[in-house]
Amino acid sequence: MDVxxxxxxxxxxxxxxxxxxxxxxxxxxxxKLQDESSPDFVIEVVKMFxxxxxxxxxxxTRALGQVPVDFKQVDAHVHQYKGSSASVxxxxxxxxxxxxxxxxxxxxxxxxxxxLQQLQNEYSLLKNNLQYLFRLQEEIQAAxxxxxxxx
Amino acid sequence: xxxxATESCNCIEPQWPADELLVKYQYISDFFIALAYFSIPLxxxxxxxxxxxxxxxxxxxxFGAFIVLCGATHLINLWTFTVHxxxxxxxxxxxxxxxxxxxxxxxxxxxHIIPDLLSVxxxxxxxxxxxxxxxxxxxxxxxxxxxxxxxRMLTHEIRSTLDRHTILKTTxxxxxxxxxxxxxxxxxxxxxxxxxxxAYTLRQQNPVxxxxxxxxxxxxxxxxxxxxxKISPNCPxxxxxxxxxxxxxxxxxxxxxxxxxxxxxxxxxxxxxxxxSYALMVLMLPxxxxxxxxxxxxxxxEVVADQINRLHFDGVGYVAVAxxxxxxxxxxxxxxxxxxxxxxxxxxxxxxAETAIHARNDFLAVMNHEMRTxxxxxxxxxxxLQETELxxxxxxxxxxxxxxxxxxATLINDVxxxxxxxxxxxQLETTTFSLHSVFREVLNLIKxxxxxxxxxxxxxxxSDLPVYAVGDEKRLMQTILNVVGNAVKFSKEGSIxxxxxxxxxxxxxxxxxxxxxxxxxxxxxxxxxxxxxxxSGINPQDIPKLFxxxxxxxxxxxxxxxxxxxxLAICRRFVNLMEGHIxxxxxxxxxxxxxxxxxxxxxxDRPNESKLAFAPKVPGNHVSxxxxxxxxxxxxxxxxxxxxxxxxxxxxxxxxxxxxxSEECLRIISPEHRVVFMDVCTGLDGYELAIRIQEKFKKRQxxxxxxxxxxxxxxxxxxxxxxxxxxxxxxxPVSVDKMxxxxxxxxxxxxxxxxx
Numbered sequence: 001m002d003v004x005x006x007x008x009x010x011x012x013x014x015x016x017x018x019x020x021x022x023x024x025x026x027x028x029x030x031x032k033l034q035d036e037s038s039p040d041f042v043i044e045v046v047k048m049f050x051x052x053x054x055x056x057x058x059x060x061t062r063a064l065g066q067v068p069v070d071f072k073q074v075d076a077h078v079h080q081y082k083g084s085s086a087s088v089x090x091x092x093x094x095x096x097x098x099x100x101x102x103x104x105x106x107x108x109x110x111x112x113x114x115x116l117q118q119l120q121n122e123y124s125l126l127k128n129n130l131q132y133l134f135r136l137q138e139e140i141q142a143a144x145x146x147x148x149x150x151x
Numbered sequence: 152x153x154x155x156a157t158e159s160c161n162c163i164e165p166q167w168p169a170d171e172l173l174v175k176y177q178y179i180s181d182f183f184i185a186l187a188y189f190s191i192p193l194x195x196x197x198x199x200x201x202x203x204x205x206x207x208x209x210x211x212x213x214f215g216a217f218i219v220l221c222g223a224t225h226l227i228n229l230w231t232f233t234v235h236x237x238x239x240x241x242x243x244x245x246x247x248x249x250x251x252x253x254x255x256x257x258x259x260x261x262x263h264i265i266p267d268l269l270s271v272x273x274x275x276x277x278x279x280x281x282x283x284x285x286x287x288x289x290x291x292x293x294x295x296x297x298x299x300x301x302x303r304m305l306t307h308e309i310r311s312t313l314d315r316h317t318i319l320k321t322t323x324x325x326x327x328x329x330x331x332x333x334x335x336x337x338x339x340x341x342x343x344x345x346x347x348x349x350a351y352t353l354r355q356q357n358p359v360x361x362x363x364x365x366x367x368x369x370x371x372x373x374x375x376x377x378x379x380x381k382i383s384p385n386c387p388x389x390x391x392x393x394x395x396x397x398x399x400x401x402x403x404x405x406x407x408x409x410x411x412x413x414x415x416x417x418x419x420x421x422x423x424x425x426x427x428s429y430a431l432m433v434l435m436l437p438x439x440x441x442x443x444x445x446x447x448x449x450x451x452x453e454v455v456a457d458q459i460n461r462l463h464f465d466g467v468g469y470v471a472v473a474x475x476x477x478x479x480x481x482x483x484x485x486x487x488x489x490x491x492x493x494x495x496x497x498x499x500x501x502x503x504a505e506t507a508i509h510a511r512n513d514f515l516a517v518m519n520h521e522m523r524t525x526x527x528x529x530x531x532x533x534x535x536l537q538e539t540e541l542x543x544x545x546x547x548x549x550x551x552x553x554x555x556x557x558x559x560a561t562l563i564n565d566v567x568x569x570x571x572x573x574x575x576x577x578q579l580e581t582t583t584f585s586l587h588s589v590f591r592e593v594l595n596l597i598k599x600x601x602x603x604x605x606x607x608x609x610x611x612x613x614s615d616l617p618v619y620a621v622g623d624e625k626r627l628m629q630t631i632l633n634v635v636g637n638a639v640k641f642s643k644e645g646s647i648x649x650x651x652x653x654x655x656x657x658x659x660x661x662x663x664x665x666x667x668x669x670x671x672x673x674x675x676x677x678x679x680x681x682x683x684x685x686x687s688g689i690n691p692q693d694i695p696k697l698f699x700x701x702x703x704x705x706x707x708x709x710x711x712x713x714x715x716x717x718x719l720a721i722c723r724r725f726v727n728l729m730e731g732h733i734x735x736x737x738x739x740x741x742x743x744x745x746x747x748x749x750x751x752x753x754x755x756d757r758p759n760e761s762k763l764a765f766a767p768k769v770p771g772n773h774v775s776x777x778x779x780x781x782x783x784x785x786x787x788x789x790x791x792x793x794x795x796x797x798x799x800x801x802x803x804x805x806x807x808x809x810x811x812x813s814e815e816c817l818r819i820i821s822p823e824h825r826v827v828f829m830d831v832c833t834g835l836d837g838y839e840l841a842i843r844i845q846e847k848f849k850k851r852q853x854x855x856x857x858x859x860x861x862x863x864x865x866x867x868x869x870x871x872x873x874x875x876x877x878x879x880x881x882x883x884p885v886s887v888d889k890m891x892x893x894x895x896x897x898x899x900x901x902x903x904x905x906x907x
Contacts, residue, residue, distance in 0.1 A: 038801060
């Protein structure tokens with residue numbers, strides 16, 4: 001595939017992710033920060049986010065598995081996750097976190113469990129999409145093209 | 152004189168020869184005299200001894216002596232009738248001499264004593280008289296007391312009932328009993344007032360309806376004074392029963408009885424004593440008795456007569472007052488209950504009204520949202536459609552669709568705004584903003600339209616106009632935009648000028664609005680904006696209608712989209728909320744129009760504390776400021792966030808150090824760091840850290856500026872930050888431009904609190 005096609009694909013994919021709400025404006029901001037001094041800024045941040053996500057999701061699972069459930073503890077984790085997702089622009093994840101927090105407040109175990117599942121879904125979707133995005137970027141770079149930014 | 156000297160007996164013979172009988176009689180008399188004379192003192196002594204009190208003992212002694220001696224003399228005389236010896240004669244002489252002395256002494260003493268004794272006697276008589284008098288008086292008092300008791304009983308009887316008939320009857324009965332009357336009668340005035348009718352009598356049970364005319368002289372006499380008057384038993388009022396006695400009928404007395412009419416009775420206004428109508432009470436002493444009316448009896452009658460009605464009246468009066476009080480109380484209870492009911496009803500009405508308002512607001516909000524969404528879709532898609540290839544006809548259609556939808560969108564906005572304005576639920580959002588930028592933005596928005604219509608647009612801002620003001624920026628802009636927009640709308644050609652000055656007190660005498668008296672102060676100023684256009688003008692008569700909703704001036708002849716009519720109404724509401732005034736002047740059709748408004752804006756206090764509304768979207772303002780190695784410290788316990796913020800700051804050219812916890816932050820912070828960005832999403836850690844940093848750096852110049860980064864959009868967070876002495880607060884997410892602006896602002900003003 002040639003660069004132009006790759007670039008178009010990338011653009012479409014990014015547009016789609018934005019449209020679908022996987023990402024929001026914050027992600028574009030991150031992309032703006034990527035320059036010569038920090039060429040892999042976005043990827044680094046996203047990688048950090050993935051690690052963070054997995055850690056937090058595990059914590060949440062464990063906390064919800066305890067008897068009795070310490071909702072405050074769960075809430076703390078969700079809060080953290082919300083912050084991180086907001087920073088990278090993971091909109092859907094952030095929204096689910098918001099709902100999750102409500103359930104924690106009302107100590108609705110069933111709601112929490114459902115949210116956790118949803119989070120895990122969203123996370124995997126996001127992860128897949130981002131990884132695809134990064135692969136495209138790599139390919140473009142490898143082909144010598146430049147990465148188009150989202151306007 | 153025969154003098155016979157006897158030889159030896161020394162006897163003295165009497166002078167003449169005594170007759171035997173005479174001598175015998177003398178002899179006996181002397182004997183009895185002596186006896187009497189001797190017994191008298193004995194008696195005296197005996198009785199005096201019996202009575203302890205006798206003041207004149209000495210007199211008694213003297214008297215006794217005198218009598219004893221007299222008795223002795225007469226006793227000795229017994230021996231001198233016959234021949235007696237010289238001794239006897241001597242004793243006789245001695246006795247006589249003594250007797251003579253004592254008698255004379257006694258006689259002399261009696262001269263003193265007898266007047267005393269006489270005076271004692273007179274005193275005794277006087278005392279006896281006095282005692283008799285006292286006895287008489289005692290009798291009188293007793294009788295008076297009796298009558299008094301009777302009166303008391305009478306009044307008690309009278310008081311115990313409020314019934315007038317009973318009172319009168321009882322009075323008559325009691326009087327009759329007390330005074331032992333033969334007959335007692337009461338004559339009452341008839342309704343006409345011209346006659347007296349016999350109403351009650353004591354003895355007769357059913358008095359026949361006798362009447363007598365009221366103007367009889369005897370009756371007038373009785374009525375003219377309040378005393379009981381003796382009248383003749385033959386006068387008409389006294390002739391009540393057939394005269395049965397053999398002798399004279401008893402004395403009759405009549406007295407007036409004042410009648411207080413209950414119809415005159417006002418609750419708080421006791422009628423005067425001088426009433427016009429009287430009844431007549433006639434009292435008859437028993438015939439064939441020699442009784443006469445005594446003064447005290449008359450007094451009793453007068454008193455009773457005077458009191459009858461009053462007693463009745465008092466009783467009735469008290470009851471009437473009590474009744475009126477009860478009535479008032481009941482009235483007030485009723486009024487209170489009514490008030491309570493009304494309160495409850497009002498409360499209910501209020502709650503219902505509130506519910507209705509809420510429901511309406513909810514409805515409006517929902518409808519608004521529901522209406523806006525498709526509206527936006529239409530507008531957006533129509534715009535997009537415009538971008539594509541279209542035939543001229545299609546383009547025209549699309550343009551029309553766009554115009555109509557824009558209009559509709561404006562209308563929807565206006566309706567929502569106005570309804571919120573109307574029920575007062577709209578509140579101005581006060582912020583500090585730049586006046587100049589407001590005007591410039593309006594200009595930018597209107598310029599395209601104006602240039603299409605080839606209207607020239609000029610803006611003149613006074614030099615003394617403050618750069619920053621405190622007020623509702625959005626609404627002020629809306630107002631200016633509306634006014635200028637109208638000016639453009641209704642002008643086909645010519646020019647539009649916008650002038651903004653600070654209103655001076657002198658200019659307030661611009662007497663269009665005489666009741667408007669704005670007073671500028673240190674914290675406020677009045678902005679005066681005037682928009683002149685050379686458009687179609689307005690008929691002066693139509694001017695008042697302009698500000699009313701939905702009214703459209705007929706004189707408007709433009710092809711452009713006709714205004715919904717709400718715009719000016721909303722403007723006026725906004726202006727009023729800003730404590731100002733708006734008015735239109737026009738010289739007439741075709742002569743242009745001037746809209747002026749004055750609003751009150753605040754003057755920001757001190758630059759340090761100015762809360763600058765942060766407008767991150769400054770179009771086309773990509774000043775690539777490089778902050779030249781500004782040393783900053785980022786504290787965030789979330790790795791992702793930390794990296795993002797760091798990247799942001801690095802991009803802007805800062806020298807970024809990061810810390811993952813409060814302790815680490817405190818460890819690595821140094822005076823070289825100019826700004827510390829700390830995340831305060833996670834509880835109180837951030838605030839604590841801020842305090843510790845301030846403690847660490849005593850002097851304000853040395854320490855870095857502390858700025859909080861938070862995703863919380865609530866006032867509490869902002870207040871907390873300000874309270875712990877932070878220098879700024881920014882809301883996440885932070886874009887590059889925003890961060891750039893933040894840093895510039897911070898370095899310039901050393902404070903930045905984003906409006907929440």
